[in-house]
Amino acid sequence: MTTDIVYDQHEKHFVALDCIIFGFDQQELQLLLIKRGFEPEKGNWSLMGGFLKSDESVDEGAERILETLTGLTGVYMEQLYAYGEVRRDPVARTISIAYYALIRTDQYNKELADSHNAQWFPVSRKPALIFDHNVMVEKALARLRRRARIQPIGFELLPEKFTIPQLRSLYEAINNQPLDHRNFSKRLNSMEWLVKLNEKDKTSSRKGAFYYQFDEDLYQKLVQEGSSFALK
Amino acid sequence: MTTDIVYDQHEKHFVALDCIIFGFDQQELQLLLIKRGFEPEKGNWSLMGGFLKSDESVDEGAERILETLTGLTGVYMEQLYAYGEVRRDPVARTISIAYYALIRTDQYNKELADSHNAQWFPVSRKPALIFDHNVMVEKALARLRRRARIQPIGFELLPEKFTIPQLRSLYEAINNQPLDHRNFSKRLNSMEWLVKLNEKDKTSSRKGAFYYQFDEDLYQKLVQEGSSFALK
DNA sequence: CCAAAAGTGTTATTCCTACACCCATGC
């Protein structure tokens, strides 16, 4: 690409993309981290990252990074924040644009992740990370908590079919606090976009819990009509 | 700065900083825009922007851009979003990190702004902007609306001393909807951080309205103790 | 004395919270 005399007097910078990858194992909120294979900080834990290429948008770059580690495409991803302290990366001045992703822990490519020395950690017991990755994770957690209250993104962390106790357990994990199961059910049952199936999950109780599904189309229609999501 | 063999195989990019500058004229929410003086899009309206330098953080870069136009430092600024479509800037691939700022329309350097062909526009009647600056403004507005409900940033747009009707008028402008003045006053009067002064503004009524101030220190203390801001 | 904006109080409704019991099933 040809550039311009006005632009060419300015400096260019490395632009990195770092992914905070969340998962849920029916108990705890998890983070997919990789063990860094090169200096500096070799052997320490870090977020999955990579450099922006010239022929991709930053969104596309973040999707590529996620796919490189997990093999997944089309999953929920949201830009979190751009980190730009001068010395945040000791090797070279690098601007990092952080994204967070919500994936289903049973659907990613484990061999691929293994080959990058990736490992899941419960958010509550994550190791210290390199550079400013710790603050990225903190911000992602805060964002996820806020978003999950007002937008139906929790479903991205659950299987297509889920039970209400599973969903509650997820929200308890996200917010790190117990919820009253009666009030939670009551609120959910008033949500039109929640579709009850004629099928039960019997893996966690003798009685079994009904499966539900999130009706994305109906939800979009309801949003158009002015109703809004709220859960906590 | 020396870089690294691992880094050097990657591409570098122009990184720009664009500022959405909000003001309030006692009636309407305003935007400070500049008339672009060079091609392409010469003569069209745009946000104030500039390129990131190697020796400044992105926050510092944004502050520098704002100061270049307004002469102001230390004003409220928040990173909004990083825009990174490949062709968002037709001249050269440029990542833009957008910030929004809240300034007092009576305190900036008008000569400086004039020298950049800057002009205030009511948000409701802003001209079409270049590149993706329109979506930046939309996002900034949405963010401002959300923030103003849960954090005491509205005061950044008002003089140190303000009246309750002024504050209400500001919130009406931000959210573009009328508020019940009785409920608004009631809510405010229950806010401990609102300091009533023994002085009245008589410019807008014969009776006069008491001036108030925001007690930042007390607010911080209250936040520490777990109370939270909410206004709408 | 009157116009124009400032200030204040009460009630109805809605939403949220707390809380306890019955149900279905596999063993």
Add this chain to the structure above:
DNA sequence: GCATGGGTGTAGGAATAACACTTTTGG
């Protein structure tokens, strides 16, 4: 038949929303 988790209903309290009148004062 009992232990285990799943499912439902009600009542009290808090926050919100709706609404009308009195006050001050410059002209």
